[in-house]
Amino acid sequence: xxxxxxxxxxxxxxxxxxxxxxxxxxxxxxxxxxxxxxxxxxxxxxxxxxxxxxxxxxxxxxxxxxxxxxxxxxxxxxxxxxxxxxxxxxxxxxxxxxxxxxxxxxxxxxxxxxxxxxxxxxxxxxxxxxxxxxxxxxxxxxxxxxxx
Numbered sequence: 001x002x003x004x005x006x007x008x009x010x011x012x013x014x015x016x017x018x019x020x021x022x023x024x025x026x027x028x029x030x031x032x033x034x035x036x037x038x039x040x041x042x043x044x045x046x047x048x049x050x051x052x053x054x055x056x057x058x059x060x061x062x063x064x065x066x067x068x069x070x071x072x073x074x075x076x077x078x079x080x081x082x083x084x085x086x087x088x089x090x091x092x093x094x095x096x097x098x099x100x101x102x103x104x105x106x107x108x109x110x111x112x113x114x115x116x117x118x119x120x121x122x123x124x125x126x127x128x129x130x131x132x133x134x135x136x137x138x139x140x141x142x143x144x145x146x147x148x
Contacts, residue, residue, distance in 0.1 A: 010029075010031045012029040012030060012031045013029045013031050015027065015029065016028075016029035030042060033058075034053070034058050034061060034062070035061075036061065039061050039062070039064075039065050040065060043062070043065045043066070043069070043071065044065070044069055045069075046071050047071075047072075047129075048071070048072050048073075048074070048125060048128065048129065049062060049066050049071050049072070049073040049074070050073075050074050050076065050121060050125055051063075051073055051074065051075045051076065052075075052076040052077075052118070052121065054078075056095050056096070059075065059077075059095040060095055063090055063093075063095070066090060067090070072089070072090075072128065072134075073089065073090040074087065074088070074089055074090075074121060074124055074125055074128070075087070075088050075089070075090065075093045075095075076117060076118065076120075076121040077093075077095075078114065078117065082110040082113065082114070083110075083113070083140065083141065084138070084139070084140055085113070085114075085116075085117035085120075085138075085139040085140075086136070086137065086138050086139065086147075087117070087120045087121050087124050087135075087136060087137040087139065088136040088137070088147070089134045089136055089148070091134070091148075092136050092147065092148055093136075113141050116139065116141075117139050120137055120139055120144065124136075124137070134148070135147075135148065136148040
């Protein structure tokens with residue numbers, strides 16, 4: 001979830017500030033690239049993983065770790081053009097070259113849609129934490145479709 005003020009800043013730190021500023025939530029930011037060497041240390045023991053990474057290698061690593069440790073994982077992804085998003089649980093998510101690896105927010109033009117997609121990730125995470133419900137969604141600027 002970005003604002004124009006957070007463009008070209010570390011995403012983890014930008015999210016940390018947004019969570020504190022908008023909702024008073026304290027989040028620990030770990031502003032390091034996720035790698036094979038640090039993934040287990042960073043992810044093991046989590047109750048829930050929210051994957052909003054923007055590259056396929058990181059997504060696959062998160063999926064491998066979450067599968068091994070049986071950690072529920074919700075993926076938020078954007079199309080390369082930034083006009084389509086999915087919010088999907090690992091049970092149904094298959095990362096591909098179209099699910100990341102490109103800058104989609106450099107000019108800030110699509111930030112309102114990205115905020116909409118991020119809100120759906122947050123909503124589905126809250127729903128899961130409240131009652132265990134897992135819903136996956138497809139989102140466009142004009143519609144939201146429940147997949148599962």
